[in-house]
Amino acid sequence: MNGLILVPTDNERRLIESSLRIESDQWTVKTIGFGVIAAGIATTHLLLSERPRQVILAGIAGLFPGPSTETLRLGDAIWFDSVAIDGIGVGQGDAFVDAADLGWRAESEAAPTETIHLPNPPQSRASIAQPALLLTVCSGSADEDDAARRLQRVPNAIGEDMEAYAVAYACQSAGVPLRVVRGFSNRVGCRDKSDWQIAPALESVAEQLQQVLDGETS
Numbered sequence: 001m002n003g004l005i006l007v008p009t010d011n012e013r014r015l016i017e018s019s020l021r022i023e024s025d026q027w028t029v030k031t032i033g034f035g036v037i038a039a040g041i042a043t044t045h046l047l048l049s050e051r052p053r054q055v056i057l058a059g060i061a062g063l064f065p066g067p068s069t070e071t072l073r074l075g076d077a078i079w080f081d082s083v084a085i086d087g088i089g090v091g092q093g094d095a096f097v098d099a100a101d102l103g104w105r106a107e108s109e110a111a112p113t114e115t116i117h118l119p120n121p122p123q124s125r126a127s128i129a130q131p132a133l134l135l136t137v138c139s140g141s142a143d144e145d146d147a148a149r150r151l152q153r154v155p156n157a158i159g160e161d162m163e164a165y166a167v168a169y170a171c172q173s174a175g176v177p178l179r180v181v182r183g184f185s186n187r188v189g190c191r192d193k194s195d196w197q198i199a200p201a202l203e204s205v206a207e208q209l210q211q212v213l214d215g216e217t218s
Helices: 010-017 036-050 144-153 164-174 198-217
Strands: 003-007 027-031 054-063 077-080 082-086 133-137 157-161 178-187
Touching: 003 010, 003 036, 010 027, 010 054, 010 198, 027 036, 036 164, 054 164, 054 198, 077 157, 077 198, 082 164, 133 164, 144 157, 157 178, 164 178, 178 198
Parallel strands: 003 027, 003 054, 054 178, 082 133, 133 157
Antiparallel strands: 054 157, 077 178
């Protein structure tokens, strides 16, 4: 098998596949589940059973506010060049202390929250200055205060998701290159789903994927 396209949920997968044309048997789309635990386990299983040469993670994400995202709007999709994780450590809210700051690692080991850099992300149609970092969390930001605290800890975060770091960690451990494309369905911290743009975001994801698939089969 050449490649796997991994999507967290069945709903995301249906919306992506409805706009995606796969004319080659070199790519297979799989659902890996919602959240870091399900995504990490499912990705590891697929890496062992399918032996892909490359992996793409696709789905939705929240969009952080800030100068680096001023050119982006809900419904846009971009490729990320790095992923990090927030929430591994001690405490909640303003009392939170990251695992790396606690010294939770052996001298020979990377910190459990170390940023993972992704190889050669394709060019995104949406305009954004690099780097493009995706922040994975176990619990999405509940409000603007949550989002602000996360940006304070990870100032260069562009998007918030709940799977990418687990998938990236599994792929890095297996030596399989990973690319990540996410469509922005909502503002980070906005829980009012009437303001979300899930379908347009996933249509943009499918467009980005199609460019990659067409480029590799041409």
